Amino acid sequence: MTRYLVGNVSEFEDGQKKIIAVGGKSVGIYEIGGQLHAIRNLCPHQGAELCRGVTAAWVDSSGPGDFRFEREGEIVRCPWHQWEFDIRTGCMVVDPATRTMTYGVTVERYDVTVEEEQVFVHM
Numbered sequence: 490m491t492r493y494l495v496g497n498v499s500e501f502e503d504g505q506k507k508i509i510a511v512g513g514k515s516v517g518i519y520e521i522g523g524q525l526h527a528i529r530n531l532c533p534h535q536g537a538e539l540c541r542g543v544t545a546a547w548v549d550s551s552g553p554g555d556f557r558f559e560r561e562g563e564i565v566r567c568p569w570h571q572w573e574f575d576i577r578t579g580c581m582v583v584d585p586a587t588r589t590m591t592y593g594v595t596v597e598r599y600d601v602t603v604e605e606e607q608v609f610v611h612m
């Protein structure tokens with residue numbers, strides 16, 4: 490597994506995303522609730538840049554007329570045909586067997602003269 494430096498922690502603001510070319514692939518890195526998540530910027534439907542889509546909430550329901558918005562900002566909606574994917578898992582909301590690739594993200598800190606923590610993606 491190769492690790493790629495993708496930036497400093499301060500570049501990943503609360504709830505923000507950053508789209509970066511990593512190892513020849515386009516990857517979206519999202520900050521969600523203090524954790525960083527990386528997913529391939531490629532929709533498995535027809536190849537749109539998935540991470541250019543808006544983020545939304547998970548909508549749960551117990552039946553007609555009832556709905557609740559949960560996990561705000563954890564779902565990305567493809568800009569072409571609106572398929573939705575869970576950023577944490579890469580799985581499509583309505584068909585979890587359909588997914589886009591996810592990658593591990595770590596924050597590494599160097600203790601000698603630490604100026605800033607740096608973020609790595611592992612592919």
Ligand code: FES
Binds near residue numbers: 532534537568
């Ligand atoms: S290309 Fe993403 S939903 Fe069609």
